[in-house]
């Protein structure tokens with residue numbers, strides 16, 4: 140193994156996952172970029188230290204395939220980032236049951252299966268680091284987003300429990316809780332380069348809830364994931380790191396009214 144620099148990243152076709160792969164590759168990691176959308180993994184073509192693998196994280200067989208590929212390509216892994224996720228809003232009596240099961244399968248069962256498949260490789264490497272992508276919806280709730288939110292809460296329970304279960308083996312596990320980030324899952328696909336005033340209404344309403352008064356770029360989440368699997372966070376374990384521009388610590392009523400009007404160019408249209 141190239142001295143602890145082999146990593147699996149799921150949800151790697153775009154958004155936070157792709158940005159994370161790019162960041163880690165630039166930092167000298169060998170990256171196995173996993174996504175179920177094979178077409179969108181084309182960005183990896185021609186890159187020396189990024190290998191693409193089409194796989195569905197909700198499938199046990201596919202997670203075994205991910206582990207086998209990491210073994211074949213890299214001879215093991217030192218880090219794993221379980222980042223694939225899907226949204227799916229709907230009221231408690233309106234969300235179709237099949238959709239609820241799919242959200243559970245991808246967002247929650249996926250990381251569990253992935254950890255079970257890759258743990259033997261991390262153990263053989265003599266330790267390593269795991270990160271999962273939760274959400275600010277993992278530390279709070281939202282109307283008509285209960286299914287997504289409960290999976291993200293559950294990931295933090297998984298992280299806190301496993302940190303106590305496998306920490307003695309030198310394997311750390313942490314969660315990232317992103318706030319609004321400009322990616323497909325947040326309804327921002329294809330919006331790069333669009334003028335601020337022409338972005339969709341939900342962009343503006345969410346922006347107003349963030350003290351920094353802007354959404355995050357995917358690379359701002361990738362940098363946190365890189366931190367969580369790198370030696371820079373060597374004593375961080377069982378933690379849920381909220382990176383949301385300060386949104387969840389407030390009530391939405393705490394931004395300075397005059398200051399907000401003066402400092403932030405809020406758009407009255409939205």
Ligand SMILES: NC(=O)c1ccc[n+]([C@@H]2O[C@H](COP(=O)([O-])OP(=O)(O)OC[C@H]3O[C@@H](n4cnc5c(N)ncnc54)[C@H](O)[C@@H]3O)[C@@H](O)[C@H]2O)c1
Pocket residue numbers: 149150151152153154155156173174175176194195196197222223224225245272273274275276316317318319320321322323324325
């Ligand atoms: N963007 C945000 O505002 C935000 C906020 C909080 C949390 N998150 C979380 O961040 C993570 C990354 O999402 P993103 O923002 O980059 O959005 P995204 O939609 O660009 O990325 C999600 C990726 O997961 C992949 N995926 C979905 N189902 C899969 C499956 N069954 N098997 C393999 N891959 C699958 C998708 O193809 C996609 O590439 C997700 O877990 C999401 O819940 C995002």
